[in-house]
Every structure is written in structure tokens, then in C-alpha cells.
Amino acid sequence: MSIDNTELDEIMDKLENLEDEELAVVMLKEFNQATTKLGELLMNLNKDLSHGQWKAACDEAKKEVDRIVEEIKSL
Numbered sequence: 001m002s003i004d005n006t007e008l009d010e011i012m013d014k015l016e017n018l019e020d021e022e023l024a025v026v027m028l029k030e031f032n033q034a035t036t037k038l039g040e041l042l043m044n045l046n047k048d049l050s051h052g053q054w055k056a057a058c059d060e061a062k063k064e065v066d067r068i069v070e071e072i073k074s075l
Helices: 005-016 021-042 051-073
Strands: none
Touching: 005 021, 005 051, 021 051
């Protein structure tokens, strides 16, 4: 996963200081779900996937994490 501690701190600071607390909760939930999914794929917890399926799923999950990170940063 390509989110380092500095970027994670930036994301958390952004969400903690967001005036719209409801939006912050929704974004944090989306971020947690996306990073959990990516982490599970990277740890290869689903042994039923072929390498190609696994790679495609990882790429898609990474895109989702990146999308959410960019959305949070733009708030």
C-alpha cells in the first residue's frame, strides 16, 4: 500500500478538522473499507483468485483508495 504515515496523518487531520462532521464520518468509513479491502488482497487472503484476477483486484482496490484519498484531500 502506498499511503505513508505522513499522508495518513494529513488525511486524519483533514477529517478531524472538517466542519461537516457527518461527511467526515462517511469519508473515514469509506477510507477504512477501501484500505481494508486492499490490505486483504495484498495479503492474498482469497486463495481462490488466479494471479491475474488477484492483480486486477489489487489494481482496482488501489484505484479506489487513491480516489478516496484525493476526495478527502480536496475537502
